[in-house]
Amino acid sequence: xxxxxxxxxSVVTQKDTPETVDDAALDRAAAAVADSxxxxxxxxxxxxxxxxxxxxxxxxxxxxHHAAQRGVTSTDGTRExxxxxxxxxxxxxxxxxxxxxxxxxxxxxxxxRPLSAASRDADGALALAAGAVETMLGEGFCPVLHGDVVAHxxxxxxxxxxxxxxxxxxxxxxxxxxxxxxxxxxxxxxxGTVIPRVDRFEAVAxxxxxxxxxxxxGGMAGKVRTLLELGVxxxxxxxxxxxxxxxxxxxxxxxxxxxxxGTGE
Amino acid sequence: xxxxxxxxxSVVTQKDTPETVDDAALDRAAAAVADSxxxxxxxxxxxxxxxxxxxxxxxxxxxxHHAAQRGVTSTDGTRExxxxxxxxxxxxxxxxxxxxxxxxxxxxxxxxRPLSAASRDADGALALAAGAVETMLGEGFCPVLHGDVVAHxxxxxxxxxxxxxxxxxxxxxxxxxxxxxxxxxxxxxxxGTVIPRVDRFEAVAxxxxxxxxxxxxGGMAGKVRTLLELGVxxxxxxxxxxxxxxxxxxxxxxxxxxxxxGTGE
Numbered sequence: 001x002x003x004x005x006x007x008x009x010s011v012v013t014q015k016d017t018p019e020t021v022d023d024a025a026l027d028r029a030a031a032a033v034a035d036s037x038x039x040x041x042x043x044x045x046x047x048x049x050x051x052x053x054x055x056x057x058x059x060x061x062x063x064x065h066h067a068a069q070r071g072v073t074s075t076d077g078t079r080e081x082x083x084x085x086x087x088x089x090x091x092x093x094x095x096x097x098x099x100x101x102x103x104x105x106x107x108x109x110x111x112x113r114p115l116s117a118a119s120r121d122a123d124g125a126l127a128l129a130a131g132a133v134e135t136m137l138g139e140g141f142c143p144v145l146h147g148d149v150v151a152h153x154x155x156x157x158x159x160x161x162x163x164x165x166x167x168x169x170x171x172x173x174x175x176x177x178x179x180x181x182x183x184x185x186x187x188x189x190x191x192g193t194v195i196p197r198v199d200r201f202e203a204v205a206x207x208x209x210x211x212x213x214x215x216x217x218g219g220m221a222g223k224v225r226t227l228l229e230l231g232v233x234x235x236x237x238x239x240x241x242x243x244x245x246x247x248x249x250x251x252x253x254x255x256x257x258x259x260x261x262g263t264g265e
Numbered sequence: 266x267x268x269x270x271x272x273x274x275s276v277v278t279q280k281d282t283p284e285t286v287d288d289a290a291l292d293r294a295a296a297a298v299a300d301s302x303x304x305x306x307x308x309x310x311x312x313x314x315x316x317x318x319x320x321x322x323x324x325x326x327x328x329x330h331h332a333a334q335r336g337v338t339s340t341d342g343t344r345e346x347x348x349x350x351x352x353x354x355x356x357x358x359x360x361x362x363x364x365x366x367x368x369x370x371x372x373x374x375x376x377x378r379p380l381s382a383a384s385r386d387a388d389g390a391l392a393l394a395a396g397a398v399e400t401m402l403g404e405g406f407c408p409v410l411h412g413d414v415v416a417h418x419x420x421x422x423x424x425x426x427x428x429x430x431x432x433x434x435x436x437x438x439x440x441x442x443x444x445x446x447x448x449x450x451x452x453x454x455x456x457g458t459v460i461p462r463v464d465r466f467e468a469v470a471x472x473x474x475x476x477x478x479x480x481x482x483g484g485m486a487g488k489v490r491t492l493l494e495l496g497v498x499x500x501x502x503x504x505x506x507x508x509x510x511x512x513x514x515x516x517x518x519x520x521x522x523x524x525x526x527g528t529g530e
Contacts, residue, residue, distance in 0.1 A: 081373035081406060085364060088376070092357075099350060108346035110422075111353070116381035119400035129394030135384035135416035141346060151400035157375075 002051040008182035009060025034105035036246035039142035058162035062094040077156035114148035128168035185238040186252030227255035267316040273447035274325025299370035301511035304407035323427035327359040342421035379413035393433035450503040451517030492520040
């Protein structure tokens with residue numbers, strides 16, 4: 001049983017202040033991971049040796065700040081090594097803070113940097129080599145990945161968001177459950193109420209901002225599309241629901257696209 | 266044409282002082298890489314877009330210090346995440362110094378961390394996923410790898426030396442030439458003279474310390490064995506010969522094992 005928990009950049013950082021961790025929020029998330037027993041820590045006795053927990057965090061005020069300054073997005077790349085070092089370095093500082101805080105709660109967290117393990121082809125498809133992650137899980141560690149810059153054929157280096165990394169992991173690793181924790185409690189309908197389940201994008205298109213490339217809802221449209229294509233049940237929830245998700249519950253919105261019926265696209 | 270240049274830990278660090286870069290030696294090496302034009306930099310005009318240069322550096326006084334303190338070797342692992350973070354973190358500081366110095370000379374250097382991309386199976390075989398490295402090379406960057414700790418099936422996390430990383434790269438990437446720069450000018454015979462060419466281990470076993478597991482010659486026996494198995498021409502030379510190697514010459518000792526004749530083992 002392998003679980004992926006994505007902690008949004010807006011959850012673990014103070015998004016408006018460059019390179020500032022939200023210490024209290026990060027500490028609560030780390031404590032919840034430790035308490036779940038999914039990734040070693042205090043409750044590790046019930047791990048069965050197979051699977052475990054992978055944590056992925058977003059960029060928040062670390063990555064976005066440096067990427068925006070340099071005009072680097074998931075499609076507009078840079079060929080300046082200095083840009084790569086600056087953006088990746090900032091994400092490394094946030095990653096070290098997340099690993100450290102998880103470690104302080106007894107979670108055997110170790111860093112995994114997507115720049116080293118992932119790349120995009122000329123069509124923009126992101127491939128993440130998961131051999132290191134898989135071996136870490138087998139040995140009882142909790143790999144901690146993050147949104148990063150990655151080499152991109154014909155484009156230099158582009159941004160791979162935390163959500164992109166989650167999707168790439170789900171393609172290259174046997175993942176059973178995915179949870180995406182952001183600052184909203186789920187996918188919201190037009191009245192601001194959490195939609196319990198989404199099976200097709202069309203059913204929520206109006207509420208999450210339609211299929212326009214311009215994503216005015218803080219990324220929820222893109223997130224739902226990505227999750228529908230995962231082929232793995234994905235839960236979208238807020239910070240208070242991390243314990244419920246890790247305990248096997250279904251807080252927030254369950255996004256459960258069936259990749260075989262074609263409606264996920 | 267893809268070239269791998271390994272800079273020994275004893276070349277780029279002051280090996281007896283914990284976590285101390287040998288600034289002058291590192292700067293000379295970085296200048297030689299820039300001058301060669303193989304990896305962008307001032308002479309980049311003659312690059313043909315295919316291939317390029319990969320730099321790998323050893324641990325020197327960064328990695329060895331922390332690994333020895335914790336009893337972690339290439340076969341004796343650790344299951345403590347704190348050990349992993351400490352050893353990997355020290356190597357990250359050295360890697361950042363190497364990337365920074367190369368960048369200062371105009372080399373488009375970007376970091377690649379083996380912990381994120383490599384793992385050992387239960388037989389100890391090291392596999393390094395080279396997709397990121399390959400895409401970086403295609404985009405004109407100079408990936409900089411290093412000796413590191415890697416997840417190891419049934420052993421936790423063990424050390425992968427810089428030489429191990431070079432060998433793994435040569436298995437997963439189309440590498441044309443390998444150069445290993447250490448503090449000695451080549452493989453030496455019993456009189457201390459550089460042997461120009463080694464094709465079989467037996468021919469140099471007496472001089473380099475035989476086939477004993479205890480490696481009393483600073484790693485040269487293990488290095489020669491590893492290089493004979495590469496299937497790629499490998500040159501062993503000292504710091505003064507980096508420019509000659511990068512210019513296509515054959516300074517020091519050429520180790521050219523033929524993997525098909527079985528004598529490399």
